[in-house]
Amino acid sequence: xxxxxxxxxxxxxxxxxxxxCGGTGTGEGAATAxxxxxxxxxxxxxxxxxxxxxxxxxxxxxxxxxxxxLGLNPVEVLTTAPGIHCTQQSRFxxxxxxxxxxxxxxxxxxxxxxxxxxxxxxxxxxxxxKDVLKYGGHGGTKENPADFMWAVGFTVPAxxxxxxxxxxxxxxxxxxxTGSFEQFKVSPAQLTITPKDKDYPRY
Numbered sequence: 338x339x340x341x342x343x344x345x346x347x348x349x350x351x352x353x354x355x356x357x358c359g360g361t362g363t364g365e366g367a368a369t370a371x372x373x374x375x376x377x378x379x380x381x382x383x384x385x386x387x388x389x390x391x392x393x394x395x396x397x398x399x400x401x402x403x404x405x406x407l408g409l410n411p412v413e414v415l416t417t418a419p420g421i422h423c424t425q426q427s428r429f430x431x432x433x434x435x436x437x438x439x440x441x442x443x444x445x446x447x448x449x450x451x452x453x454x455x456x457x458x459x460x461x462x463x464x465x466x467k468d469v470l471k472y473g474g475h476g477g478t479k480e481n482p483a484d485f486m487w488a489v490g491f492t493v494p495a496x497x498x499x500x501x502x503x504x505x506x507x508x509x510x511x512x513x514x515t516g517s518f519e520q521f522k523v524s525p526a527q528l529t530i531t532p533k534d535k536d537y538p539r540y
Contacts, residue, residue: 396450396516397442398508401425402528405434405490410534427526429502431533432495439470439487441508441516451485454510458487461505470506493530502528 406422408430413421429435437460441450452472461467470487477483506518520527 392445392512392514394514395444396508396510396514397444398439398506398516398518399442400437400439400486400506400518402427402429403436403438404429405436405492407434407492408432428529428531428536429493430531430536431493431497431499433533434490434492435502435528436488436490437470437504437506438475439506439508439518441487441510443510443514449485450510455487455508456511457507457509459507460489461507462491463503495533497530499530499532502530504528 403424404422404426409422439458441455441458442448443450443454455472458470458472459467460470468489468491470489472485472487474483474485475488501524503520507515508517509515
């Protein structure tokens with residue numbers, strides 16, 4: 338009969354051990370549940386679609402200046418057949434025509450931008466007047482397709498002052514990114530207006 342208390346005590350001890358390991362009263366079960374609940378959240382974060390790259394805030398504007406075919410004297414026409422027009426130059430005579438050929442590069446894609454991507458492309462002359470560059474194909478043969486670019490021309494008046502001819506060229510995309518083109522700060526490389534027939538005398 339003395340064994341009953343020991344058996345009863347052992348049973349109580351087993352119950353306490355079971356309660357301690359059961360996890361309902363110690364918080365261990367709750368922690369395990371929390372971990373199991375957090376796991377899907379992490380999985381969702383990993384499966385989330387990556388954010389789109391930020392749109393560029395600036396544009397790269399490149400180009401050159403060439404002599405147009407207007408205002409050429411006979412010597413200039415015959416200098417290099419079919420003449421010196423469409424050749425890169427920085428010196429332009431009075432009555433001659435300056436043509437700017439430009440392209441706009443999107444630094445995010447590394448591709449040139451067309452008239453569907455550019456909202457405004459303008460040039461400001463020394464006297465403050467503005468003009469707009471137009472987009473289109475230039476040149477082109479069956480072997481060499483036309484090159485698409487932006488262009489604008491200016492015919493130098495006969496009485497226009499000679500010397501430096503500094504302009505400002507600015508582009509703006511439909512997304513609001515901007516870019517500009519500046520000449521080198523070296524005098525011989527900057528656009529210069531010269532007296533008519535000085536560089537290529539008529540005779």
